[in-house]
Amino acid sequence: MSTQTAAPARTTGSGLSVDALTVRYGATVAAEDISLDVAPAETVAVIGPSGCGKSTTLRAVAGLVPVHGGTVTLAGRDVTGLDPARRGIGLVPQNYAVFPHMSVAANIGYGLRARRAPTARREARVRAMLELTRLTDLAARRPDQLSGGQRQRVALARALAIEPDVLLLDEPLAALDPQLRGGLRRELSSMLAATGCATLIVTHDQREALSLGSRIALLREGRLVQFDTPQRLWEDPADAFVADFLANAVLLDVDRDHDHVAALGGRWRVPVRDLAVRPTGHGVERLLLRHDSFTLADGPGEGTLEAEVTHSEFGGDAVHLTVRAGDRSLGVRVPPDARIGRSVRLAVAPGGATLLTPHA
Template sequence: MTTTVSIDSRSGGPDGAVRAAGLAVDDLNVRYGDTTAVEGVSLDVAPAETVAVIGPSGCGKSSTLRAVAGLVPVAGGTITLAGRDVTSLDPARRNVGLVPQNYAVFPHMTVAANIAYGLRARGVPASERRVRVGEMLDLTRLTELAERRPDQLSGGQRQRVALARALAIRPDTLLLDEPLAALDPQLRGGLRRELSGMLAATECATLIVTHDQREALSLGSRILLLRDGRPVQFDTPRRLWDDPADAFVADFLSGAVLLEAERDHDHAVVMDGRWRIPIRELDVRPTEHGSTRLLLHHDGLGVVDEEETPDDGSALVAEVEHVEFTGDALHLTVRAGGHALGVRVPPGTRVGRSVALTVNPGRAALLTPNP
């Protein structure tokens, strides 16, 4: 079940300092005709912080970013930038730096001219423009490419031009729409690290929209996960990974499985008693999200030969649905008790039509409510 969250102090709610200098979105609603695209979304981004908004296609993440930019009207809620209520302001009056997915650099202008464009449009004197452009060229490591045009640049270099242009105006917030989506997969790792370093060097409140889990985890100091236009969980990457609000969060963010469980003395009981896992094998930790649950990431499970399966219920027999060889491991998709589970095992592991699953000691977590 999807739950709507509100921003609180535990996830870094919008205190006075954020409202005075950063971005705060409160109970945002966006509609297109009779269709609700965003409902009840709240988030805050402090200066020098990067927050990532993530979720499946059609979840409302791009509509959220476009509402902050002023590109779509707001049906409800408020947007505050640097202490100003900008909910009803035109985009040009919001002081927002936007990097669209396709970068939208001007093909007939040099790198330097592209970066200077927003400054020139604002009437910044030429001497000040030159200084600011030089700073942005240095930040984005484009100084040697200043006189080139976009068709002479790589995709990653064009991305940096768009980023430099957005930052040149000293925006109150920087908005990045799928910043790495247009790049080849083999380039994304290096560019992700470069982007992280450049964002860390700014004092800007940065909001990133992405569908890429790794991108969100590596760039965002906090992550807002949306589903069907509503917020599900807003927290740090570590908390999202270790204590997901529900099974959707666990699966979408890390491919993990979250199972309802009960604690019976020295065992965790799962799947209506079919699986009884000794507590000593589990990482028992508190949860902020309700009932007792078993959290299984791909490294949380191992397999044993069915002939060696213990008869104490600590192993679970599962049917193998898919086997994928990835070089350093086999990734299995297995099914037991109506649940699909992911298992990562060494490449030489013997796999038949079924396997017996056991918990890798300390790798699976039993999440228990605070007393």
């Protein structure tokens, strides 16, 4: 499995650094040799399918599971063996875990009281967090009087109140109704930008990762597959798994023959002039296809491909087709009034498919 990792300059001794992290549950390796970093004021999203090790990685950073190899460094301190309370972390669990018998203000101030912060400092910090999370008018309410989105903001304010070195968010929007997630995602992005705190988010939602993370760490089967900016993962995925999981795209190996590329075992030849061409750090040429990479062709012609329609789904402004060409399944987005039979002939939309070609 290939791994691609961005290596921008980072400030030594600040933020979060995870180096060659390995976690085992008995004989099962839950996370293996994972390395990533989060700078102050940066948000990194960890994403991957169920069981890939993303929650294990977050729990290891928090000190909730033992580490069998590697190190965790926070603000220049090696905290690999420290208890969670001594790490300087703010943790927002998936269920928010707000105290039902406490008011919003009391929930936010709980960590400061546990640390015996002076009363004046505690009250000032609670007021600041209420303002940041737009909960000032709800300070006296109990959690059962709040919406799910409001409880999420209480948990975030409580985690930030202690001024942690790193903020850890475990599936922060998963408990919310789909109708609420878009608005809360935008609110969360704005609040995180205002904190200046290094933030690590675990999510299974591709949209959340793309919108919240300045960089994304994509895991599979306990290993890091690619760690880079959202744009790089979108435009230059390390492998077919990254392309499919993050962007619902297909990555095909191709052979170039003068001014054409051949894919699908040579049954599909596409003129290079019909493709967008982008340099890649990988050593082979590949064709990146998305649902909007195709148009319907009237008949046979240069660069067209005949494919069997296996599924059709109406999506309002478009029909989403799943088609099979040889042994590959492709997604195609067509106009809602398109006439679809048992098979379709496809052509590449001008510039809609990308030829990833190695640097010269």
